[in-house]
Amino acid sequence: MKKLLTTSLFYCVLGLVAGIYYREITKYTEFTGKTQLSVLHTHLLMLGMFMFLIVLLLEKNFGIMASKKFNAFYYIYNAGLLLTVGLLTFHGTMTVLGKETGAAVSGIAGLGHILLAVGLVVLFIMMYERLREENK
Template identity: 55%
Template sequence: MKKIYNAAHIYMIVGLVSGFYYREVTKIKHFTGDSQLGLVHTHVLALGMLFFLIVLMLEKQFALSTVKLFGWFFWVYNAGLAVTVAMMTLHGTLTVLGHGSGAAIALVAGLGHILLTVGLILFFITLGKRIPARREIADRGAAPAEPLADA
């Protein structure tokens, strides 16, 4: 659980620093247009900090880390987010500085998104393995929820 908390905490710091970086770089360069740099702050806070705070709650409830795939999810997702955010920052900074970005940045950013997608798939597989089936709930003595009637 500490590893998940630390990830959320680090993403909170990176998210806040990226917002500060965006504000200062655009102010220094008198940049008023749109760039990916303005999106880094919210991406890091949402896909990093908030996501891992939710994972932390799910870990507490379902012991996700007991599933072998959890480690794979954790590292693949973090790698994907790091690559994606790095490329967004690079592309946005180049835009603010008045330079174009090449196909290589788009390619690496695409790889980051692929890693994020694989990480999310691993997360949902992991979560699915830890959510008890209706039979297991009934065996523990808890009444399963009634299915909703079609209206």
């Protein structure tokens, strides 16, 4: 359970730093347009911090970490989230600096979203298995 709490704290800190980064880089460059940096803070807090707080509650109530699928969920989901927010940061920063990014950035960001979705599917499969085991 400590692993889940630490992961949640990690994303909390990253989310807070992302908010500061967005505010400071746009203020420094006097940027007033739209940028993906504006959603970075909330992505990290909701998909990172709050998600792992919820998973912590699921662990407390259902013991999901005992599932053989838990590590698959944990690593796939984290890889997807880090890839997604990494590309959000890169693309948003390039926008603020007035530089274009190529189609590859969108493709890689899409891969991050796919990994997030796969991680969520594994989480739901794991939950159904744990519930089935408890009802036996």
